[in-house]
Amino acid sequence: MIKHLLSADDLDRDTAIGILDIAERMAATAGREIKKLPTLRGRTVVNLFYEDSTRTRISFEAAAKRLSADVITFSAKGSSVSKGESLKDTALTLQAMGADAVAIRHPAAGAPHRLAGWISGSVLNAGDGTHEHPTQALLDAYTMRSRLGHVEGLRVAIVGDVLHSRVARSNLSLLTTLGAEVILVGPPTLLPVGFEKALPPGASISYDLDAVLPKCDVVMMLRVQRERMIDSYFPSEREYSRRYGLDRRRMALLPEHAIVMHPGPMNRGIEISSQVADSARSTVVEQVANGVSVRMAVLYLLLGGNA
Amino acid sequence: MAGHARHPARKPVHGTDRDAPSETSPLQHVKSNTVSGIRGRTILTAADLGRIVDRMAHQILEKTDGATNTVLLGIPTRGVPLAARLAARIEAFEGRRVPCGTLDVTLYRDDLRLRGTRAVGPTAVPEDGIDARRVILVDDVLFSGRTVRAALDALSDIGRPSQVQLAVLVDRGHRELPIRADYVGKNMPTSRAESVRVLLREVDGVDAVLLATANSDGHSGVDGPRSERRSE
């Protein structure tokens, strides 16, 4: 039984598989006329969002509401948060309100860890800076399992700005825990220094996307931000796109069954071309739908057991 | 339950002590033994179980006009194979195939805080659904009644049956809700400190019903009623 989900490292293999299994049951209820479950009736779930992320916020809201929890959303805009109230004072407020769980999105790595030290409820990391986004990794694993039948033994390329990507970090941890092989691909400037030594078993690094693609079951494209170019991580968007973007030519290098994933929002024409993003191999839309089921499963797991 | 509300005074139909051959004297099963890794007194043997399921199938046929317009929904874990067995017996006796399904109630329980989260089982409703049909919920043990309460809620979220009935292998008493079964394999008076454990071939590799005292054996996997994983 885990109390918080701060990092994908918090999940051992059995717990992770348990979440995916429960998510599958949750997904089954999404097709019903009555989608709501009474499971978390009377519980309070707070979405504490210090960053704009409509898609993640809505996904957490939908998940909590489907489980009949009372949902309160604090976003940085229009609350005391933007007026400079400290995270600690906000935490004390949430504690006083009796929040059973807080899903926090924050630009600073480790903010969820701090919050977990200040409140008695469960904390879910909904993305902290360049650290982790564990529910994204869970929904990605869920998507792989539903498309390809299993996660163990898959070879997954995670391509792009690994250095600044919380999605990459969480996926690296979770997918290797689940027995997948992970290849991190990107320009050396966007891969953390010394990462080779820190990689879990089953993970490796490559700078050559074309060489990696033919042996991949999954290719996960990461969003690359324009600021990185200004900071000299790469010379130009055009060069980035040529070396690390997924276009139709590169997609043809993939095995027949391989799928293309993207956590969104996409920069069409930079890390992924429109033909690829809209192709049958692309799971972008499913990933969004699966997000709700996975977050329901996580809320159930964290909240079910601790009153 | 739909049926009960209309007939509150009627006693549920079930095998009484007189007609259950295995119940001549509880004392004959007093010795403690270990079955399939579970230690406890054997209350029902495999042969007893076979006879009880046969009888329950007959009772269902009697009470449902030959099992017409009827669906059996087993509550995981052991209600599922029980439902399948009842369906098989009904088919053997009457030649009628009764649709069988699974109804997981985990997400509808009211005791998550007390007992913690557990794995969520599948819910599988027969193809033709349950609307306007008679649904018989099947479970292994009826205890507090909370599982059945959860099952009724779950049922109402997936359809609208014309009638809901309840079949249980063992009714051990100690109800906490106004719920009773329409078909009872065996009434078994117990103390709260005891724990009833139904073992089925499909799940446990052996057929038996055991009675264990809580915490008398740390290895038994059978503990007090509050934390018992599936005691109803």
Place this chain on the structure above:
Amino acid sequence: MTSTWLIRGARMPGGGPTDILIRDGVTVEVGTVLDSRGATVIDADGLIVLPGLVDLHTHLREPGREDAETVETGSRAAALGGYTAVCAMANTDPVADTAGVVEQVWRLGRDAGLVDVQPIGAVTVGLRGEQLAELGAMATSAARVRIFSDDGHCVADPRLMRRALEYVKAFDGVIAQHAEEPRLTVGAQMHEGEVSARLGLTGWPAVAEEAIIARDVLLAGHVDSRLHICHVSTAGSVEILRWAKSKGWRVTAEVTPHHLLLTEEYVTGYDPVFKVNPPLRTAADVAALRQALAEGVIDVVATDHAPHAVEDKECEWAYARPGMLGLQTALSVVVKTMVEPGLLDWDGVADRMSRIPARIAGLTDHGHDPAPGVPANLTLVDPTARVRVDPSQLASLSRNTPYAGMDLPCQVVATFLRGEPTVLDGKAVR
């Protein structure tokens, strides 16, 4: 001052038990003192007497952040840590970049009277790294500034650094460099390596320190000036210093207690009490720093005592201010990391924490073993005591010690500043 003290039976580093008679601020007799008339006797059996400790690197926060520390509270923490002199860094508000500000700090120190507070002057106006501050005016002020530092910021412009090194030769000054190439540490949060990669915190690469040290030792050698390197934190820096010293260049260096004890692994829980600049490094760096201190490649231990208000630490890692308390725990950490493993004896401790820093800072009253006629700046230490660090019991106004809950060896029993006790029985006299 007419008080007389007799310390009986204290052990000098490397020597046997001895008595020390102190009168009118100076030591008057050392050896077997028979005549204790009029003296208050301190039974120092089993205690070690050290020359009063000298800290080259203290942030006292006054003026500007008196909610985090004042000259008086910092002085008290220093005295309790066995210090008789501390050098107060210039990054106050206003910055100590004029004769007026350094004199103010110096006077505040004298008024508190618990340790000698020797102000450090800023190298550049406002620590902005653009224009030299009036170094000469600070040197000739009442504060007699000899150490100049933009600590907290690196003097990054090589030309400006060269000028500063040259300029202070006129009054035997020294530039204490905070070695951090700013273009390599934009947004940096912790040591760059495996742990930063895992935690998603922007890395502070060792090379950002080493590149500046390499440049500055070359500059110091070129213009034959005195250079002091603040808070050395990497094994690579040690190698550069070793090389520079082999050339005979006038380069000294300090290491902080926390860099001798703690590693980057402490960052894992994101508690900003472990956020410090330069950051906590790897275990290999810690080992190299200990070895360098033992060999004298690193000359001294300096605390980089950096008090911070609660709100500046009880927050997200990235928003927290870097720095740790150090004055009250420094000696214990040095004993734990250097004496207990056998890397340094007590005489070595006296060198690294008193005699050499006093010499670097030009504090002629400090860093002397008790001898007739010498100012009685002394510290008595119980080497067998063990102390559990309780943040709420520290004298600092702030609570940001990284050692909370740790059991550390030894305890300062008494501190004498010019013959008067500032600490007795382990408690501040006032």
